[in-house]
Amino acid sequence: MSSGVTIDQVYQEIKKIQADMVKKEDLEALIDTVEILSNPAAMHAIKKSDRDIRQGRVKTITSVDDLLNECA
Numbered sequence: 001m002s003s004g005v006t007i008d009q010v011y012q013e014i015k016k017i018q019a020d021m022v023k024k025e026d027l028e029a030l031i032d033t034v035e036i037l038s039n040p041a042a043m044h045a046i047k048k049s050d051r052d053i054r055q056g057r058v059k060t061i062t063s064v065d066d067l068l069n070e071c072a
Helices: 007-020 024-037 042-053 064-071
Strands: none
Touching: 024 042
């Protein structure tokens, strides 16, 4: 009798490989994060926003009208 590979064995091996693969969405998110972290202007804006939040410089926007009034 032949000692071949069964379809189930191939399937199980593919499932193992798939479990170790990086998903495209995860890779894209990682690339976005690296781009932000390597952009000094973006990092400065994020740090400034964090300081504003900690110091209570925030406004509550509950409607589109609130947002439009804030932008005017």
